[in-house]
Amino acid sequence: MISIENLVKTFPAAGGVGEVSALRGIDLEVAEGEIFGIVGPSGAGKSTLLRCLNLLERPTSGRIVLRGDDLSQLTGAGLRAARRRIGTVFQQFNLLHARSVRANIEFPLELAGLDRKQRRARADELIELVGLGGKEKAFPSQLSGGQQQRVGIARALASQPDVLLCDEATSALDPTTTDQVLDLLAELNRSIGVTVVLITHELGVLRRICTSAARLADGRIAEAGRILDLVGEPGSVLGDAIVPxxxxxxxxxxxxxxxxxxxxxxxxxxxxxxxxxxxxxxxxxxxxxxxxxxxxxxxxxxxxxxxxxxxxxxxxxxxxxxxxxxxxGVGAGVDGSSWAGAATGGVVT
The missing domain is CATH 3.30.70.260 (ACT domain)
Known part of the structure; x- marks a missing residue:
């Protein structure tokens, strides 16, 4: 489904002298239909990796292959078409406050050139799918945080993407609402088959819905695999942290x-x-x-x-x-609070 091969991303250092390495040779495989969690401490490179996946950042080198297409080589119309295959859900919702729920969901379809009838039908379908029936004319200011995130999820699904990227999508929500949004993502994964990639620092997200996960440290993949395999693997830092x-x-x-x-x-x-x-x-x-x-x-x-x-x-x-x-051994297992470790210098999120 998604194959990341030796992905490197660098940025100019402050003052324009030298470079800062954000990603240092990432290799990762995400299978079709998975819910894949990516975790790590602040500065590990999680957000940079996501921005490369949705092509908001161009990798310095390496490949991102989605169903056989090397996204890192696309430009112009090909790049725009590829971005429609990748939906993104943001931490702060990023809704247009002057638009209704329905109009927010229709927005990417307007950009894609669909006519009004097609946009309306797709938006109304998604409103029901994410559990917002009756809210289609409401504005973001009239919605709770959880409802706003449901709009964000519906908007991300409007173009029928192959993969849904979630950038800390629940970190601005209370625990009960977080569980509701996670359950919605899991249900969407089951019902429509969309592959979900979650960037998160919350281990509870991995426990609740993820099937596989990777831990980033210092811009590299420290470990990756199926959640249950990691938990059962002696010496796995992530496995120890998931069930401390x-x-x-x-x-x-x-x-x-x-x-x-x-x-x-x-x-x-x-x-x-x-x-x-x-x-x-x-x-x-x-x-x-x-x-x-x-x-x-x-x-x-x-x-x-x-x-x-x-x-x-x-x-x-x-x-x-x-x-x-x-x-x-004495070191077997951790307490769950220090699992992420500390980011080293020269790495950005």
């Missing part, structure tokens, strides 16, 4: 610790009791959490093993369990 289990014990306390991740039915299964019986040893729980991730139950526990417990015996037990993984 708290800060681990300090070095030198003499105890073996591990984080065990269970996915699906195993998250509520009796595996821990079975492990205690098998080892006939003391095992304490230092932290844990159960979450719904991509619609699947995921559980994580930080376990502390008493003296004399063999790691080999624990590993053998875990290996025999379906959908269970284990990561040993």
């Amino acid at each position: 289990v708290g800060v681990g014990p300090s070095e030198g306390d003499g105890a073996d610790t591990a984080v065990v991740t269970t996915i699906g039915d195993e998250a509520r299964g009796p595996w821990l009791a079975q492990l205690v019986r098998k080892l006939d040893a003391d095992i304490s729980v230092d932290g844990g959490r159960v979450e719904q991730v991509a619609g699947v139950t995921v559980g994580r526990l930080r376990l502390r093993f008493g003296p004399g417990v063999s790691r080999a015996d624990v590993d053998a037990f875990v290996d025999a369990q379906p959908n269970v993984t284990l990561s040993w």
